Amino acid sequence: MNWKHAALAAALALVPLAAAAQANFAGKTVTIVVGYKPGGGYDATARMLARHLPNHLPGKPTLIVQNMPGGNSIIAANHMYNVAKPDGLTIGTFNRNLPIAQLTGVQGVKYDMTKFAWIGSAANETTILAIRNDLPYKSFDELRKAKENVIIGSTGPGANTHDFPLLLKDLLGVKLKIVSGYSSSADIMLAVERKEVDGRAGSYTSLRQFIDRGLVRPLIRARSTEAGVEKLPVDESFAQNPRAKAIMALRSAPEVVARPYVLPPGTSAEIVKVYRDAFAQTIRDPALVAEAEKAKFDLEYTSGDEALKVMREVLSQPKDVVDEFSKYIKFGE
């Protein structure tokens, strides 16, 4: 009997050892799957992390970036959920609005955001609305009292350039006219310059240089915040009823997890812990911070647990809220 116990104890003792050995990445190659083509913000962040994350992982593996564009990132998420092995050698990063796609039942979704092994998020995005500086409205209060339509350019449903002003218009009754179809937020900026439109919504990161230059003025922001726009009023605070507030909150919820990083579902707890620690250290790594500053990237760390909490929150909404939400918001970009 005794030797059996001893063997069992030995076997149990070996388990964490084996796992610890498994989490050593010496000589291995880790792939970051990005749900977009090269060139955008998600891709650039992944490439930046790929240079610094190895320094904080045991065994300093080689990190490579693989672009898997299509379906606004759904293809990459499906791959991470169904195909990628949970061995710690594949990380995924994709569209922050994927929980919205799952929530509103978009065709082709074959993942559950709450079942991924969450590493965390590398950035917040604050959506703001900015209008041309030469317009008479100096604050959101003044804009609310506007008699004439203020024209807002957008890239299309599903993008924050569209959904944020849409809710301001439909739920808060601000007199906005949304003109959609611009091919990029840069295109809208040009339309602002030639006074074809009066302003645009978008991430603070992308609008900052135009605010600094005095072309546009920020008036209102969504819930998630970052340095520079904390003082702006928040859209939800103007909501007349809990339903409107819930819809606005739901739209902006994923913005806290703006650069999500996940491991496939079923990844062992040890590997997840190794990645979470490395990720947290990397984002505070002075070398990365200096680089991000140069590139005008704002990196903000959100832990895996917090990210998962946001996913659960978004996906546990009652049906009537979801139905109401789906009337306004479509998944995209």
Place this chain on the structure above:
Amino acid sequence: MLDAFIQGLLLVLQWKAFAFMLLGIGVGFWVGLLPGLGGATTLALMLPFVYNMQPVEAFAFLLGMHSVVATTGDVTSILFGVPGEATTAAIILDGHAMAKKGEAGRALGAALASSLVGALIGAAALALAIPVVRPLVLTFGSPELFMLAIVGLAFIASLSAQGARGMLRGFLAGGLGLFLAMVGQDPQAGIARFTLDSLYLWQGLDLVPVLVGLFAIPEILDLVVRGTSIAGDTPAGHISHGALQGVKDVFRHWWLTIRCALIGTFVGITPGLGGAVAQWMAYGHATQSARTPEERKGFGQGDVRGVLGPGAACNSKEGGALIPTIAFGVPGSTSMAILLGGFFLLGLVPGPDMLTKHLPVTFSLVWTIVLANIITVGLCFLLLNRLAALTAVPGHLLVPVILVLVFIGSYTTNSSYADILVTIIFGGVGYFMVLAGWPRAPLVLGLVLGKIAENYLYISVARYEAAWLARPVVLVLLAIAIGVVCYPAFQAWRARARASAHA
């Protein structure tokens, strides 16, 4: 101003900047030659390397790379009929036809010389436009951009085939292109159109697999069927002889080259039109230079004007594309968007400051384009004999290599097997279009311009209601579109009138 102009040159000529430019040229050279692998992707991949460089070095590297991609892309297009870049497909029509006649050397000579002229004109336009750049770009609002797309379509549809029947086919092919452009999530209601329930089609059809299929597959099939080398029975020694002839052709058609270069610059300046349009517009214009129906028939069968026009436009657009990027901080293309990221990395804020405080840096960009092109064209001329000789290699040795490159090239678009499928499907479409004598150019242009046309029409109506129709530039462009459609009829009438006068 002149100070800044010279300062800019000196900046590029510093040994470090110059060395980085050479490195960039080396990378760009190969990227251009390889089909599918595009300039934008490569720029994104190279961006991390510029962290520790000075601004001028970084731009010498990035822009040096970017500005030679189109030049060497032309080479692949001419030699193999495989678009080296999405932007160099138009040169295939006559360039590859010349290669098949055993005139690869002459075609390459003409393409390279016109590329150089185009690059110089584009850079000159950039330099000259600096004082007036802001009003210039702001003239073109959404209504004007919509009309430009229409002019472009009318241009290609009416010019890419002859006679009433040809014109009809041109417009039908253009319509098919417009239809294909509708595939994907629409930007007004967010509804998925014609996506066949597949996520792959959600973001629309990508240009590269379609182009590669339409143009490369028919040429490969043709090569297999003929069972000879690309140049057929032309003796190998003869093929590379014409290079000087090609250079002379550029000077013989000097004004055409200049006009096509200006078309390219204009397309480059106009944000949203996209580089793939430039060559086609120039090709359309080149076919207009045919004076008689017989001459017109020669286009598509190896008329050198069909080579030097697109060649000039493709490189001149780069100078133009820098204009909105520099002046407004608003990129005119994907490549420029990535380059913009480079500006930030280096602590420069693109915008009005680039035209005043950082003017020497801006001019160093102009000089980089000029120098990079001179070096690349020189290099290509040195290699020209070897390159042209490839058209004498037996088809059965060449086809496997080309096929591999073609499919890898289209696969890099989305790293999806569907890319391969799209290439094969459009390969079939392209093959039958060639067999039946339908022009492929309007289809491509419809696909490229379809989204632009749809979106800007929507924006114009939503923003201005009917008033957009009364804008002066819109009216001028409308008149041009009508003129372009009627031009062949007018030409035919003039020919008849002349014939009866002689009789």
